[in-house]
Amino acid sequence: MLSFSFMTTRSVVSGPGSTERIGSLMRQNRCKKVAFITDKQILELGLAQPALDGLKAEGIGVWLYSDVVADPPEQMILDAVEQARAEGVDGVVSVGGGSSLDTAKLIAMLLNTDQPLQEMYGVGLVVGERLPLALAPTTAGTGSEVTPISIVTTGGAEKKGVVSPQLLPDYAVLDADLTLGLPAPVSAATGIDAMVHAIEAYTSKLKKNPVSDCLAKQALSLLGENIRKVCTDGKDREARSNMLLGSMLAGMAFANAPVAAVHALAYPLGGHFHVPHGLSNALVLPYVLEFNMPDARHQYAEIAPLIFPELAGQSPKQIGDAMVENFIALGPDLGMEENLRAVGVNHNNLPTLAEDAMKQTRLLVNNPRDMTYEAALKIYEKAL
Numbered sequence: 465m466l467s468f469s470f471m472t473t474r475s476v477v478s479g480p481g482s483t484e485r486i487g488s489l490m491r492q493n494r495c496k497k498v499a500f501i502t503d504k505q506i507l508e509l510g511l512a513q514p515a516l517d518g519l520k521a522e523g524i525g526v527w528l529y530s531d532v533v534a535d536p537p538e539q540m541i542l543d544a545v546e547q548a549r550a551e552g553v554d555g556v557v558s559v560g561g562g563s564s565l566d567t568a569k570l571i572a573m574l575l576n577t578d579q580p581l582q583e584m585y586g587v588g589l590v591v592g593e594r595l596p597l598a599l600a601p602t603t604a605g606t607g608s609e610v611t612p613i614s615i616v617t618t619g620g621a622e623k624k625g626v627v628s629p630q631l632l633p634d635y636a637v638l639d640a641d642l643t644l645g646l647p648a649p650v651s652a653a654t655g656i657d658a659m660v661h662a663i664e665a666y667t668s669k670l671k672k673n674p675v676s677d678c679l680a681k682q683a684l685s686l687l688g689e690n691i692r693k694v695c696t697d698g699k700d701r702e703a704r705s706n707m708l709l710g711s712m713l714a715g716m717a718f719a720n721a722p723v724a725a726v727h728a729l730a731y732p733l734g735g736h737f738h739v740p741h742g743l744s745n746a747l748v749l750p751y752v753l754e755f756n757m758p759d760a761r762h763q764y765a766e767i768a769p770l771i772f773p774e775l776a777g778q779s780p781k782q783i784g785d786a787m788v789e790n791f792i793a794l795g796p797d798l799g800m801e802e803n804l805r806a807v808g809v810n811h812n813n814l815p816t817l818a819e820d821a822m823k824q825t826r827l828l829v830n831n832p833r834d835m836t837y838e839a840a841l842k843i844y845e846k847a848l
């Protein structure tokens with residue numbers, strides 16, 4: 465009999481206006497004052513307002529932290545924890561992109577334990593329990609609302625992950641209306657990130673499992689059908705809703721069947737060149753797929769037609785080749801940068817990128833084909 469385990473966020477609340485309900489959810493957890501974690505842009509766009517109103521209506525105090533920056537740096541998180549501790553908060557809420565949600569997860573954990581953040585990096589190393597936590601994504605997305613993962617930028621350039629079940633929030637709160645104003649380049653990048661989560665979950669070497677497989681397939685159908693729509697008409701509510709659902713399903717999938725070499729090669733681009741996470745993924749994706757092909761062709765042939773329906777019925781060889789070509793074309797089609805050069809990378813940078821990618825052993829063990837430094841370098845050369 466097949467052995468596997470599967471975990472996810474215990475409660476998902478979805479629908480228009482759902483973030484207003486966060487107040488009553490936190491009250492059920494007996495919270496009196498919560499840390500509210502977001503970034504300046506989200507606040508200015510008014511996206512946090514329904515959640516703030518809901519908390520106020522329940523008489524719950526709020527300490528607002530809106531200084532989250534993309535690819536959250538370690539020091540920013542530690543500063544926020546110190547301030548939140550002084551405020552005496554007993555719960556954490558976040559409305560925002562993956563950067564805000566990841567920050568909130570660690571704040572909820574660090575406020576309730578003496579364990580230093582430095583000892584949490586890695587898989588399953590977090591000790592203790594966190595404060596009550598509700599997360600509402602405004603991108604579709606990282607799926608962070610259903611993953612036990614926070615990604616932190618340490619020492620300037622390296623991205624490290626804290627991966628522990630305690631980081632799964634109590635509530636994932638989905639309101640696609642929060643994503644209606646997401647600019648096209650962010651919609652494209654975050655949408656491709658979600659697709660990569662599903663693709664890498666489906667081909668994950670060690671923890672591939674039937675539940676993640678179902679979720680990944682459904683996610684790819686939703687994301688494949690809607691990514692172009694949200695990039696051309698941002699106000700298409702049905703397409704937005706499908707993207708948010710797809711990104712959550714992909715998150716549930718990769719939370720249990722972890723991502724691999726696409727993410728390992730993408731992280732150094734974020735760390736060194738501040739390329740947005742989804743764009744970094746999009747730039748290396750086709751060439752990692754090509755590298756993996758000898759070991760993953762049949763699995764790719766099972767999922768590629770979900771994203772690109774015109775490939776249905778072709779041979780695995782044809783589907784694999786077309787999948788690579790289609791992903792090379794998709795990014796620029798959606799208005800994204802075409803290659804690494806366009807985001808400021810040059811040939812001399814590639815050895816450092818490949819060295820850093822090889823440090824992502826947590827991710828590389830999940831890749832269907834063993835990655836080497838030489839292979840990573842070649843992938844970056846092709847992506848240049």
Ligand SMILES: NC(=O)c1ccc[n+]([C@@H]2O[C@H](COP(=O)([O-])OP(=O)(O)OC[C@H]3O[C@@H](n4cnc5c(N)ncnc54)[C@H](O)[C@@H]3O)[C@@H](O)[C@H]2O)c1
Pocket residue numbers: 503505506509511533534535536560561562563564566602603605606607608611612613614615642643644645646647650654657741742
């Ligand atoms: N925890 C996980 O499982 C996981 C998975 C993948 C990525 N990540 C991490 O998540 C981070 C990336 O998150 P992200 O891609 O969601 O972006 P982000 O949170 O970094 O936000 C990117 C930009 O988009 C803006 N934005 C967000 N929502 C908006 C909206 N609705 N309307 C207008 N602007 C909006 C933000 O203000 C910000 O300027 C990275 O640090 C990445 O490493 C985490």
Ligand SMILES: [Fe+2]
Pocket residue numbers: 606657658661727741
């Ligand atoms: Fe990702």
